[in-house]
Amino acid sequence: xxxxxxxxxxxxxxxxxxxxxxxxxxxxxxxxxxxxxxxxxxxxxxxxxxxxxxxxxxxxxxxxxxxxxxxxxxxxxxxxxxxxxxxxxxxxxxxxxxxxxxxxxxxxxxxxxxxxxxxxxxxxxxxxxxxxxxxxxxxxxxxxxxxxxxxxxxxxxxxxxxxxxxxxxxxxxxxxxxxxxxxxxxxxxxxxxxxxxxxxxxxxxxxxxxxxxxxxxxxxxxxxxxxxxxxxxxxxxxxxxxxxxxxxxxxxxxxxxxxxxxxxxxxxxxxxxxxxxxxxxxxxxxxxxxxxxxxxxxxxxxxxxxxxxxxxxxxxxxxxxxxxxxxxxxxxxxxxxxxxxxxxxxxxxxxxxxxxxxxxxxxxxxxxxxxxxxxxxxxxxxxxxxxxxxxxxxxxxxxxxxxxxxxxxxxxxxxxxxxxxxxxxxxxxxxxxxxxxxxxxxxxxxxxxxxxxxxxxxxxxxxxxxxxxxxxxxxxxxxxxxxxxxxxxxxxxxxxxxxxxxxxxxxxxxxxxxxxxxxxxxxxxxxxxxxxxxxxxxxxxxxxxxxxxxxxxxxxx
Amino acid sequence: xxxxxxxxxxxxxxxxxxxxxxxxxxxxxxxxxxxxxxxxxxxxxxxxxxxxxxxxxxxxxxxxxxxxxxxxxxxxxxxxxxxxxxxxxxxxxxxxxxxxxxxxxxxxxxxxxxxxxxxxxxxxxxxxxxxxxxxxxxxxxxxxxxxxxxxxxxxxxxxxxxxxxxxxxxxxxxxxxxxxxxxxxxxxxxxxxxxxxxxxxxxxxxxxxxxxxxxxxxxxxxxxxxxxxxxxxxxxxxxxxxxxxxxxxxxxxxxxxxxxxxxxxxxxxxxxxxxxxxxxxxxxxxxxxxxxxxxxxxxxxxxxxxxxxxxxxxxxxxxxxxxxxxxxxxxxxxxxxxxxxxxxxxxxxxxxxxxxxxxxxxxxxxxxxxxxxxxxxxxxxxxxxxxxxxxxxxxxxxxxxxxxxxxxxxxxxxxxxx
Numbered sequence: 001x002x003x004x005x006x007x008x009x010x011x012x013x014x015x016x017x018x019x020x021x022x023x024x025x026x027x028x029x030x031x032x033x034x035x036x037x038x039x040x041x042x043x044x045x046x047x048x049x050x051x052x053x054x055x056x057x058x059x060x061x062x063x064x065x066x067x068x069x070x071x072x073x074x075x076x077x078x079x080x081x082x083x084x085x086x087x088x089x090x091x092x093x094x095x096x097x098x099x100x101x102x103x104x105x106x107x108x109x110x111x112x113x114x115x116x117x118x119x120x121x122x123x124x125x126x127x128x129x130x131x132x133x134x135x136x137x138x139x140x141x142x143x144x145x146x147x148x149x150x151x152x153x154x155x156x157x158x159x160x161x162x163x164x165x166x167x168x169x170x171x172x173x174x175x176x177x178x179x180x181x182x183x184x185x186x187x188x189x190x191x192x193x194x195x196x197x198x199x200x201x202x203x204x205x206x207x208x209x210x211x212x213x214x215x216x217x218x219x220x221x222x223x224x225x226x227x228x229x230x231x232x233x234x235x236x237x238x239x240x241x242x243x244x245x246x247x248x249x250x251x252x253x254x255x256x257x258x259x260x261x262x263x264x265x266x267x268x269x270x271x272x273x274x275x276x277x278x279x280x281x282x283x284x285x286x287x288x289x290x291x292x293x294x295x296x297x298x299x300x301x302x303x304x305x306x307x308x309x310x311x312x313x314x315x316x317x318x319x320x321x322x323x324x325x326x327x328x329x330x331x332x333x334x335x336x337x338x339x340x341x342x343x344x345x346x347x348x349x350x351x352x353x354x355x356x357x358x359x360x361x362x363x364x365x366x367x368x369x370x371x372x373x374x375x376x377x378x379x380x381x382x383x384x385x386x387x388x389x390x391x392x393x394x395x396x397x398x399x400x401x402x403x404x405x406x407x408x409x410x411x412x413x414x415x416x417x418x419x420x421x422x423x424x425x426x427x428x429x430x431x432x433x434x435x436x437x438x439x440x441x442x443x444x445x446x447x448x449x450x451x452x453x454x455x456x457x458x459x460x461x462x463x464x465x466x467x468x469x470x471x472x473x474x475x476x477x478x479x480x481x482x483x484x485x486x487x488x489x490x491x492x493x494x495x496x497x498x499x500x501x502x503x504x505x506x507x508x509x510x511x512x513x514x515x516x517x518x519x520x521x522x523x524x525x526x527x528x529x530x531x532x533x534x535x536x537x538x539x540x541x542x543x544x545x546x547x548x549x550x551x552x553x554x555x556x557x
Numbered sequence: 558x559x560x561x562x563x564x565x566x567x568x569x570x571x572x573x574x575x576x577x578x579x580x581x582x583x584x585x586x587x588x589x590x591x592x593x594x595x596x597x598x599x600x601x602x603x604x605x606x607x608x609x610x611x612x613x614x615x616x617x618x619x620x621x622x623x624x625x626x627x628x629x630x631x632x633x634x635x636x637x638x639x640x641x642x643x644x645x646x647x648x649x650x651x652x653x654x655x656x657x658x659x660x661x662x663x664x665x666x667x668x669x670x671x672x673x674x675x676x677x678x679x680x681x682x683x684x685x686x687x688x689x690x691x692x693x694x695x696x697x698x699x700x701x702x703x704x705x706x707x708x709x710x711x712x713x714x715x716x717x718x719x720x721x722x723x724x725x726x727x728x729x730x731x732x733x734x735x736x737x738x739x740x741x742x743x744x745x746x747x748x749x750x751x752x753x754x755x756x757x758x759x760x761x762x763x764x765x766x767x768x769x770x771x772x773x774x775x776x777x778x779x780x781x782x783x784x785x786x787x788x789x790x791x792x793x794x795x796x797x798x799x800x801x802x803x804x805x806x807x808x809x810x811x812x813x814x815x816x817x818x819x820x821x822x823x824x825x826x827x828x829x830x831x832x833x834x835x836x837x838x839x840x841x842x843x844x845x846x847x848x849x850x851x852x853x854x855x856x857x858x859x860x861x862x863x864x865x866x867x868x869x870x871x872x873x874x875x876x877x878x879x880x881x882x883x884x885x886x887x888x889x890x891x892x893x894x895x896x897x898x899x900x901x902x903x904x905x906x907x908x909x910x911x912x913x914x915x916x917x918x919x920x921x922x923x924x925x926x927x928x929x930x931x932x933x934x935x936x937x938x939x940x941x942x943x944x945x946x947x948x949x950x951x952x953x954x955x956x957x958x959x960x961x962x963x964x965x966x967x968x969x970x971x972x973x974x975x
Contacts (some may be wrong), residue, residue, distance in 0.1 A: 389800070
C-alpha cells in the first residue's frame with residue numbers, strides 16, 4: 001500500500017468512526033451535565049469533600065472553585081515531584097528529586113492541560129509521580145476544561161438566573177461517568193493493540209549486535225489513553241507517541257488519533273441537544289471539521305511534497321526526517337494536524353522536522369486557539385466565544401442588536417468576548433517578542449535564522465494555548481523558558497476560562513428573545529462560512545508578521 | 558421614546574404658508590456645504606485629549622505624529638506620502654464626527670429660535686376677577702417669562718410656557734406633545750388646568766399663570782434631549798467600540814513584537830513602515846466612520862419623514878418586532894388633516910378661511926376644510942369617504958411612491974425642522 005492510500009484510508013475510517021460516535025457520545029455528554037441524580041460513589045465523594053450537590057454556584061463562585069482546585073493541584077504536583085526521591089521509591093526505577101524550575105514548569109503544565117514537557121519522563125519521574133501525579137492531572141485538567149464548557153452552555157440554556165451549576169458536582173460527574181469508563185475501554189484496546197503496561201524497572205539487554213541497551217517498563221497504556229482522550233499530550237516517554245511502547249503499530253496510531261478527536265467532536269452535539277436545536281451543534285461541528293480537514297490536507301500535502309520549500313531531505317516517501325518509519329508521512333501528518341488542532345500536543349513524529357510550510361500549518365493550527373475542535377471542553381467554549389463575535393459582526397450589517405441562541409449580544413457580553421480573544425495573542429506575542437529580543441532568550445535557539453524564530457513562536461503559542469507539542473530545536477530547559485513558560489501556561493488557561501464563565505454568567509441572566517425575521521440563522525452554511533472566515537482573518541492577521549518571518553521566510557528562501 | 562414622527566417643531570408660530578410645495582426631504586447631512594462648515598471643527602478635534610475618546614483614531618494620530626518626526630529626520634518621498642496619508646485619515650475621521658455634532662447643534666438651534674420667536678402677551682398686575690377692559694398687556698419674548706407671570710392666550714395662539722389656567726376655558730390642541738389628535742379642554746380650577754408651552758389654543762381665551770422657571774420648560778427639555786442625544790452612544794456602538802479596541806490592542810502588539818523578530822531576522826523596519834502596517838491592520842475605516850454610519854441611518858429615516866433623535870433610536874427601531882399603537886394618529890402626524898372640503902346636505906361651500914377649530918396643520922390644497930363627518934349622516938359620510946379616497950389616490954399618484962409615508966393625508970408634506 002502506498003503512503004497516500006494509507007493516508008486516505010486512515011482519514012476515511014476516522015471520519016466514519018467519529019461520525020458514528022457523534023450522536024451517542026454527544027447525547028451521553030448532555031445527559032451527564034443535565035442529570036439531577038448522583039451515583040452512590042459520587043454521593044460518597046460529595047460527603048467526603050463536603051459539597052452540597054444541590055447547591056448551584058454563581059459564575060464568580062464557579063471561577064473561585066475552579067481556581068482553588070487548580071491552585072491546590074499545582075501545589076500538590078509540585079510537592080510530589082520535589083519529594084519523589086523519598087516517596088514510594090521501591091516501585092520502579094529510583095529517581096532524584098526534580099529541580100525547582102522544572103517542577104514548577106511541569107506542575108503548571110499538567111494542571112493546565114498543556115503537558116509541555118521539559119524533561120524525559122523515563123529518566124526523570126518515578127512511577128508514583130507518573131501515575132499518582134501526572135496521570136491524575138491528565139484526568140482532572142481534562143475534566144476542568146469539559147465542565148467549563150458545559151457551564152458556558154448553561155449560560156445559553158438558563159435564563160434569568162445567575163447560577164451556572166456546581167463546579168464540584170460537574171467535576172465528579174465528568175470523571176466518574178465520562179473519563180474513567182472511556183479510559184478503561186480505551187486502555188484495554190491500546191493494551192490489546194500492544195502498548196505496554198506493567199510495573200517492572202529497567203532491564204539491560206544485549207542486542208543482536210552485542211551492544212547493551214536499557215529497556216524501560218512501566219504503566220504506559222493506562223496513561224496513554226487519557227493522555228490522548230483528555231487532549232493532554234504528556235506521555236511517559238520523551239519521544240511521546242513515537243515510542244513503540246506507547247504506540248506500537250499503525251492500528252494504535254489510528255486509535256490514538258481517534259481518541260484525540262473523540263470528545264471534542266462530540267461536544268457540539270451535546271451543545272445542540274442542550275439548547276434543544278441539534279442543527280446548532282451541526283453548524284459548529286461543520287466549522288471544526290472543515291478546519292481540521294484543511295489542516296490535515298495541508299500538512300499531508302507539504303510533507304509528501306518536500307520539494308516545495310525548504311531543504312528537508314528529499315526522498316521518495318516525502319519528508320522523512322524526524323518521522324517514525326512505522327507510520328510514514330501519512331500517519332505522521334494526520335497525527336500532527338489532529339494533535340495541533342485539538343491542543344493535545346502528543347506527537348508521533350517531530351514537528352521541528354516538518355517541512356517549513358507543514359510546520360507553519362501546525363503553528364497556525366495552534367495559533368487558532370482552541371476552537372477547531374480544540375481541547376476537550378476548551379474547544380467548545382472557544383468556538384462559542386468566536387460564534388458570538390461572528391454573530392455580532394454579522395449583526396452590524398443589518399442594524400439590529402445581534403442574538404445567538406436566543407440571547408442578545410450586548411456590550412457586557414462583547415466585553416468578555418473581546419477579553420477572551422485578546423488574551424492569547426497578548427500572551428504569545430509578548431513572551432515571544434521578549435524571548436527573541438533578549439540575549440537570554442536567543443541563547444537557547446539552536447537553529448539560527450527563520451527556523452529558530454518559528455521555534456520560539458511555536459513554543460509560546462503551544463504553551464499559551466495549552467497544546468504542549470514543541471519544535472525541539474529550542475533549549476526550553478533554560479531557566480527563562482521554564483519560568484516564563486509556567487506563567488504563560490497558567491495565564492493562557494485560566495484567563496480565557498474566567499472570561500468564558502463571565503460571558504456565560506452574563507448570558508444566563510438574560511431572558512431569551514424569540515427568533516424573528518431579523519435574527520441571523522446560525523444553523524446555515526452561510527454562518528458556518530462566516531465563522532470560519534472570522535477565525536481565519538482574526539488569527540491570520542494577528543500572527544501574520546510572525547508567520548512571514550518564520551515559516552514563509554524559511555519556505556520561500 | 559425618542560422616535561418622534563412629528564415632522565415639525567412643536568411650537569410652530571402660526572400656520573405655515575399653506576402653498577408650500579411638497580418636496581423631497583433632502584438628507585443634507587453630507588452635502589458639501591455641511592462638510593465645509595464642519596471642517597474647522599475637524600481640525601480642532603486633532604487635540605489628543607479629544608482623540609482619546611476614539612482609541613482607534615488616537616492610535617492613528619499617534620502613529621501619524623511618530624511618522625512625521627521620522628520623516629523630518631529622514632525625509633523621502635515615500636515617508637512624506639505616508640505621513641500625509643495618515644494625517645488625512647485622521648482629519649477625515651474627525652470630519653465625519655464634526656458633521657454629526659453639527660447636526661445636533663442645528664436642531665437645538667432651531668428649537669431655540671422657535672422659543673425666542675414666541676411672543677407672549679404678558680398681563681401687568683393681573684388680579685383674579687379683573688375685568689377685560691382693565692387688563693394691561695405687554696408683548697415679551699417667550700424666553701423672558703418667569704415664575705408667577707400671567708399671560709393671556711387667545712384662539713390660534715401658542716401657549717408661551719408651562720403653566721396653569723387661572724381664568725377662562727379653552728380647547729387646546731396638544732397633538733404636538735401628546736400625539737392625541739382631538740383637542741382637549743383646559744379650564745381654570747380643578748384637575749384640568751395645566752397647560753404646556755408649545756401647545757395651541759384653538760378656541761376662546763384663557764389667562765395662564767406661568768409655573769416654570771426660564772430654562773425649565775418643555776421646550777428646554779426638548780433642546781436638552783436633542784443636544785444630549787448625540788452624546789449617547791448606542792449599545793451596539795459601545796459593543797463595537799469594545800471589539801475595535803481589542804483588535805487595536807492585538808495588532809498594536811503584533812506590530813510592536815515584529816521589530817525584535819525583524820532585528821533577529823536581520824531586517825529591521827523603519828518607524829514609518831511599522832506605523833503604516835499598524836494602520837493597515839487595525840480597523841481604521843470602521844473606527845473612523847462609526848459616527849458617519851450613525852448619521853447615515855438618521856438621514857435615511859429623515860428621508861422617510863421620520864425624525865430620529867439619535868442613532869440609538871434608529872437601532873431601537875431595528876430591534877422592534879411588533880409595534881403596538883393606540884391609534885393611528887400617533888405614528889403618522891398626530892393631528893387631523895383635511896384633504897378636501899365636501900359640502901354636505903345643501904350647505905354652501907365656505908370661504909377658504911379656516912374656522913378656528915380646524916386642524917392646526919397646514920393642509921394642501923389651501924382651500925381644504927374639515928371633511929370628516931359626524932355620525933347620523935351615514936349616506937353623506939360614505940360618499941365623502943369615497944371622494945376622500947379618490948382624492949388621496951390622485952394625490953398619491955401625482956407625488957409618486959413617497960406619498961404613502963405620510964398616510965392617511967398624503968398630500969401634506971411635513972417639513973423637517975431647520
